Amino acid sequence: MADEDGWLLVGFGGQAVFMGRFVIQWITSERYRRSVIPVSFWYLSIVGALVLLVYALHRRDPVFVAGQGIAVAIYLRNLQLIRRARAADALRTE
Numbered sequence: 208m209a210d211e212d213g214w215l216l217v218g219f220g221g222q223a224v225f226m227g228r229f230v231i232q233w234i235t236s237e238r239y240r241r242s243v244i245p246v247s248f249w250y251l252s253i254v255g256a257l258v259l260l261v262y263a264l265h266r267r268d269p270v271f272v273a274g275q276g277i278a279v280a281i282y283l284r285n286l287q288l289i290r291r292a293r294a295a296d297a298l299r300t301e
Contacts, residue, residue, distance in 0.1 A: 217262050220258060227255070228247075232245065249286050
C-alpha cells in the first residue's frame with residue numbers, strides 16, 4: 208500500500224509540474240498584456256511529461272505512455288526551434 212501511495216505522489220507531482228507551466232504562461236502573458244509562451248513553459252512541459260511518462264509506465268497504461276512520449280518529442284522540438292531562431296537572430300545582429 209505504501210508503495211502505491213508513493214506512485215500516486217509521483218503522478219500528482221507530475222501533474223503539478225505540468226499545471227505549473229500554464230501558471231507561468233499566464234503570469235508572463237499578463238505581464239506583457241498579450242499571449243506569450245516563455246521558454247520555461249517548454250522546460251516545465253518536458254519535466255512534467257517525463258514524470259507522467261514514468262508514472263504511466265508504472266501503471267502500464269499504453270494510451271498514457273503514447274501520449275506523454277509523443278508530447279516529450281514535441282516539446283523538445285519546440286526548444287530546438289527556439290534555439291535555432293535565437294542563433295539566427297544573433298547572426299543578424301552581428
